[in-house]
Amino acid sequence: MEKDCLFCKIANGIIPAQFLYESDKLVVFRDINPEAPVHILIVPKKHIRSLNDIGEQDRDVLGQMFLLAKDMAKKEGVNKSGYRVLSNVEKGGGQVIFHLHLHLIGGWKR
Numbered sequence: 001m002e003k004d005c006l007f008c009k010i011a012n013g014i015i016p017a018q019f020l021y022e023s024d025k026l027v028v029f030r031d032i033n034p035e036a037p038v039h040i041l042i043v044p045k046k047h048i049r050s051l052n053d054i055g056e057q058d059r060d061v062l063g064q065m066f067l068l069a070k071d072m073a074k075k076e077g078v079n080k081s082g083y084r085v086l087s088n089v090e091k092g093g094g095q096v097i098f099h100l101h102l103h104l105i106g107g108w109k110r
């Protein structure tokens with residue numbers, strides 16, 4: 001856990017949040033400021049700053065994050081209509097919380 005990291009605190013239960021999913025490695029919760037009807041965040045419990053900072057040791061958890069994205073899309077009912085999965089990297093990429101996460105965004109009426 002990284003001191004002063006919001007997502008470390010949420011993922012490790014120090015700041016309470018409603019999890020849609022939790023395992024020993026990951027948590028999923030709704031974005032506080034959703035950009036679409038479905039906007040959830042897939043967050044490893046381990047502190048990794050961004051995709052710039054992943055390594056071989058993170059292979060497993062990264063695979064789990066994407067498998068979970070697929071499962072959560074189905075649970076949220078957007079798998080057929082379609083959705084986006086993205087990760088912002090550093091300030092220029094729009095990252096504001098410097099703890100790796102995937103955004104799963106969808107549910108638009110189009």
Ligand code: 5GP
Pocket residue numbers: 006029030031032033034087088094095096097098
């Ligand atoms: P980033 O821009 O770093 O990729 O995305 C961070 C996301 O975290 C933003 O979409 C923002 O709305 C969300 N967020 C920031 N603080 C909180 C919080 O305290 N709770 C939740 N659920 N989401 C948050």
Ligand code: ZN
Pocket residue numbers: 001002005006007008009046047048098099
């Ligand atoms: Zn962190």
